[in-house]
Amino acid sequence: MTRILVFSKTAGYRHDSIPAGVAAIAELAARAGLEAVATEDAAAFTAGELAHHRAVVFLSNTGEVLDDDQRAALRAFVDAGGGFAGVHAASNAEPDWPFFGELVGARFDRHPELQPATVAVADAGHPATAHLGPAWTLTDEWYDFLDDPTPRVRMLLTADEAGYTGARMGLGAAHPVAWCHQVGAANAFYTSLGHTEEVYADDAFRAHLIGGITWAARV
Template sequence: MPPRLLVFTRTTDYRHDSIPAAVDALRGLGSFGVDHTEDPERLAAPLDGYAAVVFLSTSGAVLTDAGRARLTGYVESGGGFVGVHAAACTEYEWPYYGDLLGARFDRHPALQPGRVLVEDGDHPATRHLSAVWEFTDEWYDFRESPRGRVRVLLRADESSYEGGGMGDDHPLAWCHEQGGGRVFYTALGHASEAYADPGFRAHLRGGIAWAARLTSR
């Protein structure tokens, strides 16, 4: 049987219209079985049977205290965690989550085309990409750059769009180890159209595979 993902899409703040397309895209990757839930009690139950937990455009406070404890124990003991897009707009009042994800959302300009720069092409989430990737998204700004605490994979070229607020050091995707677990985050994925893009789907597949320890690099 393929490794399974627990995909969590609960929102208590802004809700992305792209969530159904995103869940369908993960199911269509073919590499993973997908259990999808918006029930916070599911995160308070044992997670050991999952190769990774995916927070897919979650927002606001989405977990119970029991769920926070369960997710912490799962990651620290070797479980994989993946955050996609608005996962950075989640659990602002839980300090561990900020450390787990690597950075917290601050603001974004209007949805528009721009350029993604591949900073680290030696990762399963980026090996398929050319050095410059034309994409359309919201180009999330973060409260601070996670650089120095994470392995930065992609960054935004703020000269390619209007309204960027981080300057030259604007990471968009990264990974790191947390306790015994692996964490991958990508800020991309606002619009439903993104999840039909072969390059973006390969980006997700590679990042999830890395977090789930299905690949060593």
């Protein structure tokens, strides 16, 4: 069976939703004909181990979670076409590694308080968004990023900053929420959604999540 590696090690803030995320990805992956191998052990990042996986999912990681050799193994995996999916706080991992910022697409800056907002589908032709209507309302953390990734990615979901309080990017209706892009030979997907345990039981979010992961894994 085709495998994906789900990596949830943290070296900073740890989200209570990580176990729910791991369980949801395992269930959704199995339905898609994939085996999700979950670990918090960075020793899995070797060339030999990563060769057994089609994609790597970084799930709400924070801080420095890989050493230099493990970083090199991940980069070689991506350079060879291995897929990458980042979920929620993954944009706050490996802050001192420029390549990881390129892989995710943008770096986390801050977020306002947890609150509902409505996201708009910027691209309905992607497996992570094809199931959604034009707008989708949910409660989550609405991340601000250090810069706007829009010029360098394929934007999938956006939010209107006028529809919630505390946004500081000044992007109006084009606030980035989820996107995908190519990094070398790899498919890379990122969604900033996924803060709460409850969202991993939401059918729309679950379809968004597995759509991004399967696209990254090319299955």
